[in-house]
Amino acid sequence: MDFTWSREDTEFRSRVRGVLSRELPTNWPTLARHGPGSRQQTEFCLEFCPKLAEAGLLVPHWPREWGGAERPVWEHFILGEEMWAAGEPRGAQYMNVNWIGPVLMQFGSDAQKQRYIPQMAAGKAIWCQGFSEPNAGSDLASLKTRADREGDEYVINGQKIWTSYAGMADQCFLLARVSGAGEGKSAIAIFIVPMTTPGIEVRSIPSLIGHGDIHEVFFTDVHIPVSARLGEVGQGWKIISAALANERVGIPRYQLATIILDEMVGLLKTRGQFGDPVIRLRAAQAAASCEAARILVYHVVDAKSRGQILGADANVARLAVIGADHAVSDFGMDFLADCYSGAGHVSFMSHHERAIVTGIAAGAAEIQLNIVAQRYLNLPREA
Ligand SMILES: Cc1cc2nc3c(=O)[nH]c(=O)nc-3n(C[C@H](O)[C@H](O)[C@H](O)COP(=O)(O)OP(=O)(O)OC[C@H]3O[C@@H](n4cnc5c(N)ncnc54)[C@H](O)[C@@H]3O)c2cc1C
Known part of the structure; x- marks a missing residue:
């Protein structure tokens, strides 16, 4: 068995290191002091990720159709290692690259793909992940945030907690329970909710890691079109299980x-x-x-x-x-x-x-x- 890296992998790693040493400012350790979710690092990632995209180093593993180059899984992984070694200058956007983008490609409608994926591939989109609730963390399936269908809309009511990046996110990848669809996991659906929608309130939670990293997000009569649902009602749990399996080794x-x-x-x-x-x-x-x-x-x-x-x-x-x-x-x-x-x-x-x-x-x-x-x-x- 050969445990060494191939020449291509080694060259790719050097290329990524070269970009990092050119693009990270001299005060980077101080700027990155509070981690990928801090305001400073989020602002920085909106300058840095477009440069990575231009160099073909943001989504090299994605299909060409969506701005990638269909590069091997290992290259994407080397990229992740080097980014995390540097304190993750992609900020929240590592989630787009690792799992939100690929999930949209697989399960999104044509309109959702056209609307969201190009922005991600260009390094300009901040998303947050609205899963955990005050009484639904480890036992995520017991989440209570409701999505009530009213004609062509859903009305969202509930609360999320510990939401990273919510203070500066454009969109929330939200899990909610669709009323009338039963009790268990099969009633959970995914919604793409623009964070500027009326009825959303974000409150920062002071914490040890602090500096705007984690939040409570309140949804009060938030109206979104039915077209904002990702996949079918019964599919939500399956989709996030696959997504989280990727997240586990993506850091x-x-x-x-x-x-x-x-x-x-x-x-x-x-x-x-x-x-x-x-x-x-x-x-x-x-x-x-x-x-x-x-x-x-x-x-x-x-x-x-x-x-x-x-x-x-x-x-x-x-x-x-x-x-x-x-x-x-x-x-x-x-x-x-x-x-x-x-x-x-x-x-x-x-x-x-x-x-x-x-x-x-x-x-x-x-x-x-x-x-x-x-x-x-x-x-x-x-x-
Ligand atoms: C820095 C940070 C960022 C986060 N970002 C996000 C985010 O962006 N979006 C999001 O949705 N969530 C986020 N979370 C929430 C995170 O996913 C939850 O904190 C986690 O799933 C645990 O849930 P909980 O906090 O409700 O703890 P609980 O589920 O209440 O667990 C409390 C303790 O009990 C233990 N425990 C619970 N059930 C069992 C069991 N069955 N067997 C053994 N032990 C058990 C746990 O291990 C834990 O130590 C974040 C959390 C942190 C700390």
């Missing part, structure tokens, strides 16, 4: 964790502390966690590149990514504690804050463990 945070760990080790060497066997052991364990995450994610990407169906391997890989983030963050907190107070070390603090939420956003780690236990290890549901 290769081990790449950034590896860079942060290298910086930490460099600093400990400068301080003359890296001779300590305990520190060396913990650094090796953190490095092994990052490598394990990388290999498990590659396993999933490889399956995808061969057109194989993804099973619980994607959940195993996501757990490993969370573990790697935590191992590096814990290492820094234990041996470089002074870097996390006052002005501190910008990159370490930024990584640490994101590592705290990495096992919650995009699905809690404990839920991933349940899925792995049942579908991967075939353990029984009840003890």
Whole structure:
């Protein structure tokens, strides 16, 4: 088995790094301090993504019809690794590229495709994902936001929470329960809702990661045309399940964790502390966690590149990514504690804050463990 990258892959990675080193400003670490959802980074992505698009590096894996070049799955993945290693300068637009655009291509009406996909391919569209509700996070199927059909319209009422990017989004990819369509998952449908529609109120939630990242979104008698529904009423759950499987490996945070760990080790060497066997052991364990995450994610990407169906391997890989983030963050907190107070070390603090939420956003780690236990290890549901 050959584990090395092909010449084309290596050249592609260098090309992406070249664009990043040319286009990221010298104050990028400070600008990216608060993560992809911050106002600064969102504003930056609206300048940066059109340049990526022009260089053919925003949606290279998309079909030509929609502005792509039908490049291999691995190129898209290398692009993701390099972007996340740099703190994700695509901001919210990584979601468009990874899953919202492809979902629209597969399930959207012609009018929806024409209206939304070209803007995404040009790097000019910010979307948010309106799934979680105050009593429907891990148990998403119990969501209560309602869509009542009135003639040619739906009227939306309800509340979403923890919605990233909502403060600057153009559209919301919204999950709601269609009245009269039953109780369970089959009543859930997807709606594309422009965030400027009357009746939508966005409130920022102050948090540890702060700075406008997460929001509550209230929908009060929001009227949208029936044509804003994506797919059929009974299809909503199936569509998002497929989309979320992609999201699980679409955030290769081990790449950034590896860079942060290298910086930490460099600093400990400068301080003359890296001779300590305990520190060396913990650094090796953190490095092994990052490598394990990388290999498990590659396993999933490889399956995808061969057109194989993804099973619980994607959940195993996501757990490993969370573990790697935590191992590096814990290492820094234990041996470089002074870097996390006052002005501190910008990159370490930024990584640490994101590592705290990495096992919650995009699905809690404990839920991933349940899925792995049942579908991967075939353990029984009840003890
Ligand atoms: C930074 C951030 C960004 C986010 N962005 C978005 C977004 O853009 N759009 C969106 O829709 N949502 C978003 N979320 C919400 C995220 O998807 C939810 O927080 C997540 O699904 C968990 O749901 P919850 O918060 O309701 O927690 P709960 O589901 O209430 O869980 C609370 C705790 O109980 C545990 N738990 C719950 N059920 C079980 C079970 N069956 N077995 C074992 N343990 C269990 C969980 O692991 C968790 O630790 C974001 C969250 C964060 C932190």
